[in-house]
Amino acid sequence: MALDPEKQISSLWKALQGSQEANRRTFYQMRQVAIEFAGPDANPFDIGVKAWEIIGKDMGKSNLPRMNLLKGEEGLMMNIARAYQGLWTTNGAVVKIEKGKSPNEIFIKWERCPWPTSAKEFGASMKEDLLGCDRYLQTFLDEVNAFLGINLKIETQKAIPKGDGVCLRRLYKPEDK
């Protein structure tokens, strides 16, 4: 039987996209479950953001075995940036990492991200989508900081949900005062 590589790759590609979409859909379905359980007084925005916080913390925990101080804090920052990149790439985003001017900063750029589209589709606000991502990244980082006794920070400078075209975040080590 002759193997048709194009057919195999296209089938796998479709399966990957389907799985990424299913992943996003599952998040919003579970968010809806939580909203219905929480009752009419609960604010869906708060529930969505809380969910991202919990996920970020747990993903941070999952990544602790891979955190390594042997290459210094600069190496560690790259380690974290790559972890963020991997987490979003597997969900269909295109994420680039650029070193900053200072060794104490790294820029992470989301050139494409399917999450805002999913948020719209399931009735979540862009504000929730943006804050959800921020909380995810922050609680992930909090876990790493607590584990290694360090104090890295992350800030959002541009965001697709705000109409900036890209999400741009700065991962940095605050200068000692």
Next chain:
Amino acid sequence: MGKLLFEWDYSSYTGAKKYPHLFKPIDIGNLTIPNRIKYAATEDNLNGRDGFVTDAGVAYIRERAKGVVGGICTMQGVYMDEGRQGQGYVGQAAAWDDKFIPGLKRLADAIHEEKAVAACQLMHCGRVGAIETEYCQGPSDVPQRLRIFRPVQEMTKADIKQCLKEHIETTERLLKAGFDIVEISGIVGYLLSNFLSSYTNRRTDEYGGDIGGRMRFVVECIQEVKKVCGDVPVGIRLCSDELLDDVGGNTPEESMITYEMSEEAGVDYMSVTLGWQESIYPVISRDIPQGNWLHLAERAKQHLKIPVMMAYRLFVPELPNKAIEEGKLDIWEMCRPMIADPLMPKKVLEGTQDEIRHCVACNVCLARLFRDAPMTCYINPVCAHEWDPKYQIKPAEMEKNIMIVGAGPAGLECAWVAAERGHEVHVYDKREELGGTIIEAAKAPYGDDELYGQIRFSKAKAEKAGVEFHLGTEVTPELIEEEMPDAVVLATGPNYIKGTAPGFDRADVVSVLDVIKGTAEVGDNVVVWGNLKPGIGVALFLAKQGKKVTIVGKEKKLGKDINPSFLWRYVGYLRQNKVTAYNDCDIEEITDDGVTVLTYAGYRIPVKADTVVTSEREANTILKDVVQENSIELFVIGDALTPRNLSSAVHDGYRIGIRI
């Protein structure tokens, strides 16, 4: 010369002449130990869930006490708090109340009855503890690296004071129980090591800060325990290197400061360890060469005047004997070698070293701890069954003439056990040498040569028991009918099979055994069919020769027949040697270009290959019918019954050997 608890005269033993440095006395505090051997504390999970000592635990420790031939036998570490925050294992012994003293006394008495020195360990498991509670305790609430452990709650000063009190009260109980030595455990992530380490201690009060501050709690423990002990020696186990540099742990220099401060605080010996459960480096698996860590004991000796002891990949007496002679070590500690063979040092002393069942450093004894299982050993079927009469070798009720087909690990194990029971045992093998497929398995890289130790052991035991070998003899139906034995044990090993997909009949499809024997030609691009241990072994064997290797296997997970505490080593080496593995897959076709891999979901992946190595196996019952037709008692064991691993072969062999 200190107080000698039991008189031992080793002068007439051959082992004492061969290893004179192992069998000479040493003083620990006011106590004289007749030799340099110590069974180190090992969690056996044999106690009740309520912490009470059991018959199984007593029998287990008695056997090890017998093994140390007058040396030190240490029972496992006890937890000291009713709240069970210090408890790290479901079957850990407790000592937080006087009600535990009678059980602990049984252990001390059992050790004394074997004329050995009884030691017990104080062990608060710290951030790897709280097995039965929601939170564990530590100096700071540093998140866990491994999910298996509980979240950490930072200890208040009142908690620290309480913990110190528990150390004191527990020591009093251990002395009442009759122990001769009290050992404080501060290793691998347990509470004291948490206080010492810059990774887990971020306190800003007097119990944190620099190494002096981080040592405060340890020093207080030593001083208080010493006060209670009086003349009874107090030892400590501490890391000489935490191997936590990737997360900001102590430097080796800081570790040496902890050693010096412990000595200054009054400990009578130092047990040198290394690594934490959270370390990312291998320490004790068989890919680490024997004696690899002796330099750490030597370094400790340079910093201390008190005796220094160490375990860690010292499985043969030559190494510690030489190290003691050269002043690098004072006492040879053992855990795993005496799990595999509790009488190991006794056999060294008696000059029957070839009858030692050597540990293969597989770490299943460690893996089971984290799965809340009682002690078990990969190659010692009696381990943790010492209490059970059903597991002991007893004379056969009726002597039989037994034909064992196959001189691999299953057949040889069965042979010596059956022969010791009084049976007449004949072992046949078509090969000219003993060992079966372990001969090939032991040629895989990264320490697998140590697997052959099991064959040396069973050969020595079989020869001593009078087993007759018929090597180079293939057993045929005619031979069985001619010999007409009372029982036949089929231990032929497995059949190595080929797949049914097109191309498996090609000349470039070769067997794993032929590849390792060197009788098959292998190209530069190889696909190994089978993702269990034989496939992994041959993949590494070939990758080390510079070949590009891909594993294709039907099992969902790579190496599911390898225990998890060792599998990570193989996975690391496969990655290092750039071996790709397609699990949950099969070979659909083999052509001139290579192999088409078919995933479970029906996707196809082309893999370039000029050789396919088959390592899949199936049961081998070729002689079963002829045995049954002749109404001969039949047993099928090891891979002949169903392909598994060395452990299953040995355990099968032993179990049939004791009941045949």
